[in-house]
Amino acid sequence: MRAILRGGLVDDSALTNEYLDELLAVGKRPGYASVARAVYGTLPSLVAARSVYPRVTVPVNLVYGEHDWSRASDRDANNRALPGAEFVQIPDAGHFLSLEKPAVIAALLDRSAVGEDHETGR
Template sequence: MLDLRDVTLVGESIGGVLALTVASALPDRVKAVVASNPYDYDRRYADGVRRGNVFANIAIGSYAIPIFGAINAALENRLFLGWVLRGGFYDKRNLPRDLLAEFDRVGRRRGFRYVERKTFAGWRSWNKARALYKNVKAPVTFVYGDHDWSKPA
C-alpha cells in the first residue's frame, strides 16, 4: 500500500466527482483538488451525454434497457461515437480525428462496454456525492467552460 500524503487530485467529469469524494474520505492526505465539470448532476441514466443531441439521447438511453442495451453498446462504431461525442462540443469541428480514433480503439477493449454501462448505471449515486463535498478540507478549484454541457439545458 502506498502511503501517499499531500496529494493533489485532479479529475474531469466522473473523475471530478471521484476526486472530490476521495478528498472528503481522506481529508488529511489531500492538499488540493481540481474538479473540471464534475458529473454530479444527472436526473436520469447518462443524462450528461444524452443532452448532447437527439441521436445521443436515443442511442445512449437505450443502453439502460436490459439485453437490448448490451447489444446496442456492442454495435457502437466510430461513426456512431463521433455523432454522440460531437453533441457535447460547442463547435462540432473541434473533435480531433485522432482522439476519436483513440476513443474507438479503447472502446473495443474486452469488457469495456460492460464497465461503461455499469458506470452509467451508477448515476443516482453521483448526485448523492454532493453531500460529501462539505467534508473536503483541501482547497478546491472547480473548472467549467462557457459552453459546458453540465450547465442546465
C-alpha cells in the same frame, strides 16, 4: 459518436478523426462493456455525492466550460456546497475542456501544482 461528442464542443475542430478512432478502438477492447456499465451504474451516487461536498477539506478547482452540458444552477450549487472552491468558467468552451482548451486546462493544473508546492513545501 461524432454527433454526440460534437454536442459537447463549441469548436468542432477539436474533435479529430484520430481521437475518435482511438475512442472507438478502446470501446472494442475485451471487458470494456463491463466497465462502461459499472460507470453508468454509479451515476446516481455521483449526483447524491453533493450532500457530502460541505465536508471536503482539500482545495478544489471547479472548472466548467461556458457552454457545458450541466445546468448553470447545478454548477452554482456545486460551487456553494464546496467550501473554498475556486470556480472557473472557461469562455467559448463546452463540456470536453481537455479536447477543446487543453492549454487552459494545463495552465490551471500547473497553477494548482505550484500552489500546492508552495503550501506544503514540497
